Amino acid sequence: MSNIYESAEATLGFISSPCLTKVELRVACRGIADRDALSKPDPCVVLKMQSHGQWFEVDRTEVIRSSSSPVFSKIFLVDYYFEEVQRLRFELHDISSGNNGLRDADFLGAMECTLGQIVSQRKLTKALLKQGNTAGKSSIMVTAEELSGNDDYVELSFSARKLDDKDFFSKSDPFLEIFRINDDGTESLVHRTETVMNNLSPVWKSFKVSLNTLCSGDHDRELKVAIDFTASNGDPRNSCSLHYIHPYQPNEYLKALVAVGEICQDYDSDKMFPAFGFGALIPPDFKVSHDFAVNFDEDNPECAGIQGVVEAYQNCLPKIQLYGPTNIAPIIQKVASSASEEMHTKEAMEYFILLILTDGVITDMADTREAIVHASHLPMSVIIVGVGNADFTDMQILDGDDGILRSPKGEPVLRDIVQFVPFKDFKHASPAALAKSVLAEVPNQVVDYYNAKGIKPKCMSDYESTRTFSP
Template sequence: MGGCFSDVRGGKDAVGGALPRPTEPNAKNDGAHNDAIEFFYRAHGAYPLFTQLELSFSASKLLDLDVTSKCNLTATSLLSRLKKSLVFFQSDPMVVVYLKKNDGKLEELGRTEVILNNLNPVWIQKVSVAYQFEMVQNLIFRVYDVDTQYHNVPVKTLNLRDQEFLGEGSCILSEIVTKQNRSLTLTLKGKNGLGGLRNFGTLTVHAEETIASRSAVEIKFRCAHLDNKDLFSKSVSLPDSSLQDPFLRISRTVETGGSIPICKTEVVDNNLNPTWKPLCLSMQQFGSKDTPLVIECFDFNSNGNHILIGKLQKSVADLEKLFKEKSGVNFFIPSSRAGHEKVLKGQLFVDQFCEKEQFSFVDYISSGFELNFMVAVDFTGSNGDPRKPESLHYIDPYGRLNSYQQAITEVGQVIQFYDADKSFPAWGFGGRTANGTVSHCFNLNGNASESEVVGVEGIMAAYANALRNVALSGPTLFGQVVNRAAEIAARSLSSNNNKYYVLLIITDGILTDLQETKDALVRASNLPLSILIVGVGNADFKQMEILDADNGQRLESSTGRIATRDIVQFVPMRDVQTGGQISVVQGLLEELPGQFLSYMRSMDIKPPTINAAAQASPALEIL
C-alpha cells in the first residue's frame, strides 16, 4: 500500500538508536517477557529455563500489491508533489511474529518497523523470544503491506485487519538455532499454506542470543561535503528538493560473513552537511568495541530506492578515536573491480562520544527500590446501579469478580510484591459522599484523614464498603486524583526514600476535564510516578488513548509545556476480555519498567548498591 505521495514521516524516523528498553513491547499483544512480571515469579521460586533470543529479518521478492497504485495527478502536480521521481510505488512491508500455542491459538510476540516501498527489505527492529530447548516452539511469521495512512503510527497500535497480507512462513524455533549460521530462509505462502503456485517471496530469519550487559555508548554523528545525488531533482528545478536527504544506517558484521543492521538515524532533509540526533547503542547491538561496524550513508527516496552516497567500516573503538582526535574519515564507493574503491570527499565526524552504564529494572528493584501502589475507582452514575447485575459495580454473591475487582486484584498482586509495608492509598471519584457533596477524590475507606488501606484485600474491602455508603454521581474528572498522587510522589523526593509510585485508575466514562487532566499529567511527568488506566464497559475511550501518548506525541499542557516523558498506560478491559491473548496485568505493566527507567535515567539516579560501590572505589568511574 505504498500509495501515492503519502505521509512519509514514519519512514524518515530513526530506528534502533534510542535508549534500550527493559522489554520490547513491539506488539499490541506482546508475548515477550516483562522484567516486572518475571522478577515477581522468580522471587516466588519460579525460575524459567530459557535463553533469550533476538530474531532479525530480511526478505526477498515480496509480492507487490502497489503495482497499480498510480496517482491520478497531472504532469504539473506530479512535478510539484513527487519528491523523487517515480510514479509507481511498491509494498510497505512489516513482519509480525506469532508463537503457536498447544491449543492452536496464536500469541503475538512482536513486530518489526515498516519499510517504505521495498520488495527486498532488511528490517532493523528485532523481536525477542524465549528459547526453551525442551519445548517444540512453533513460530508463524506473517508479512503485511501497511497502508500509507498508518506510516506515522506506532506499529504496535496497527490493526492488522486494515493491512494487506503479503505471505506467511512457519518453522520450529530450534530449526533456526541449530543452523550453523543461525539463519533460516523460509518460502512464504498464502494464509494457512494456501496460495497455489503464486510466488510470495522468501523471508530469512536470523537468531542471536541476548547479551546481558549494562554497557552502552551515545554517539552523535555529523557529515561534511557529501556528494549530491539528486541530479534529477535539480534538472527539473524542484526548489524544495535540490539537495539530498541523507541518513545513516549502521550494521554489525557477523562471523559467518555479511552484516546485520542495528540502527539507522533519522533523515535530515536537503542537506549536504547534516548533523543527526545522538544514537545510543548497547553492547547487545554492537557486540564489542572492536567489532567492525559498517556505516552507510544513503540519500532517502520516498519510493524506497535509497541511493548509496558512501560507506565505511569502523569499530566503536575507532569512532571513539575520531571523537578524541576531532578528525573525520572519508566515505568510499565500492568498485566492481576487487580491491578498488573510490574515495569520496564526503567525511563522517563524531561530535559526541559518551560511554554509559545502563542499569536494568531488576538492578534497581533488587537494590532496594520500591514500587508504591495507589488506586482510584470511578463512582460516576454511568456505571449503573450497583444493586443490579448489569451494573459494572455489581458485586456477585457467588464471588465472580466484576471488572473493577479484577483490575485491582491482578495489578495489585504484582505491584504489592514490590512494596515493603503494603499500605496503599485508595480513592474514589465522581461519587456523592455521606455529607451530600460530590467529591472527585475521596478516601475509599471512609476515613476523612487517612486514605491508606493494608494490602489488596484492604482495597477490595474498602471498595465494597464504599459502594454501600457512596451514591454514584458524576461527572468523570481525573485531575484531582492525579494531583493527589503527584503530591505524594513529590513529598517522597525530599526524603530520598527510593520509592516510585504507580497509580491505577479504573473508569468507565468519558473525561469531562481532559485538558485539566493533561495539565496534571504534564506537571507530574518529572516525578517518580506512572499512571495505569483501565477502561471498563463499552464507552468511547479515545480520550484515554490521547493520554496514553502511544502515537509518539507527548502531552502538552494549556500553557504550552511538553511532558518530560510518557507516564500513562491505558488498556480497555473489553479488548483483554475478547482478545484472550494477554491478561490485564500484562497489558498494563508492559510499559511500566520502561517508564521507571526513563525517570531514573533522566534524573541520573543509580541503584543504591552501585552508588555505594562507586564511593568505596573512587577510581571506578561510572558515567
C-alpha cells in the first residue's frame, strides 16, 4: 500500500511564486568526531534545497577552525511558502586548513527535513547521517525566525581592544555572542559573530537584525480529513470509479489527500490525523452514516501520518457500501465541536483544518451554510476539493469569494473560512499546484482568527542556548 502513497508523494514538485515571508535559519552542531587524536575538525555547513528531484546549493556557512561543537555565525535567509513542501538538506563538511573548497573536504554527515518542519517547531535537532547510518553521536540543530515582508532592520557592528593573551606564546581567538533578554528573564541568542583568529583587537563583520519578527508558526494546526463515499463516485471495483484503487497509481482522491496532507502534517505536533467518511452504509448493521471513522474505531479515528490515512481508506473501501446522500454539515459540525472546546481552553493555540474530498453537489445546503457561519467564529478552516466533473456551483457559493456567505436566517459569516477548488482544474498540473491553491489562504485565516480574539502567539523565546553547543 505504501507504493501508492510514495507514487503520489513523488509527484509533488517545486512551484515558484512571489514570496510573502522570509525565514532566518541559524545552525549549530555538536558531537562531531575528531579527525585524529591531535586535531579537531574545521566544520562548514552547506544548505541545499530540492527542486524537481535535484539538490541545489543555496548557501554555506563560514568555516570554524578546530571545533567539534560549532555555532555558526552565518544566517541563512530563505523564502518560505506555507503551501509548499520545501525540502532542505544540511551537509556538514570538514574543510582542511588553507582550503575553503569542498572538493578536498571530508564529508561528515547530512540531515534532511522540510522547511515547514523547522518553522513549525522553531527549533529542530536531528542526528547527522552518513551513508544512511548515524554519524557517531553528532547532531545538528536549526532554529528559525520568521520575518514579515515589511521588516525593518538595524545594522550592528562590534569591535574590541586590548584583549588578554591566552598565554605567552599565542593571542586570543575571540568571537562575540549577542543575546536578548526576554520578558521572562531568560536569554535568547540573536547572533554569533565569526571567530577572529590570533587577534587582541578584533573587528567583526557587521550584521543586520530584524526589528519586527513574527511567530505565526507557533499555532499548532490539526488536519482532519473527510471523504465522500456516496454511490455517485462509482463502484470502486470499476476502473471508471473515482474510488478505483489501482495497484500502483493513486486515484484523484488520493492525489488530493497526499498533496494537501504533505503540507499540513508538518504543522501537526503528533502527526496523527482523524479521518472520517460520509454517505456510506457501514458495518455491522449497514446503516447510512455521514461522519464515521474510516478506520472504524469511533473512539480513536486517528491515523498515523498521511500514509496511515491512505491505508485506512484502502482498507475501508471493500467493507462499506457506497450510498448517499451527499451531506457535509454533520462532519463540519463534528470538527466545530472540537474547535469550540479548544477555543475555551486557556491558551487556545490549536487551529483545525478540515479537508473535505467530495465528488458531487451537496444535498444539505441550508444546514451546511448554517454550520459554516457557526464555524467562522471558531479556530478552524474548511477546504473542499471537488473530485470529478460534477457541477460545483453550490461549492463556489460556500467559498464566499463572490459575496458574503449567510445562514438561512441571514446571519453572515464572521470571516471567510472556506476554500473550494475543483480538482479537474489541476488534471494537467502537479498535486503541488493543487496544494498551493487550496492552502494559500490558510495562514491569513489563522492570523485573522487570533487577531479577532486578541490572542497573541507564543513566541519561541527560549531558543536553545549556545552554551550547550560551546566547545
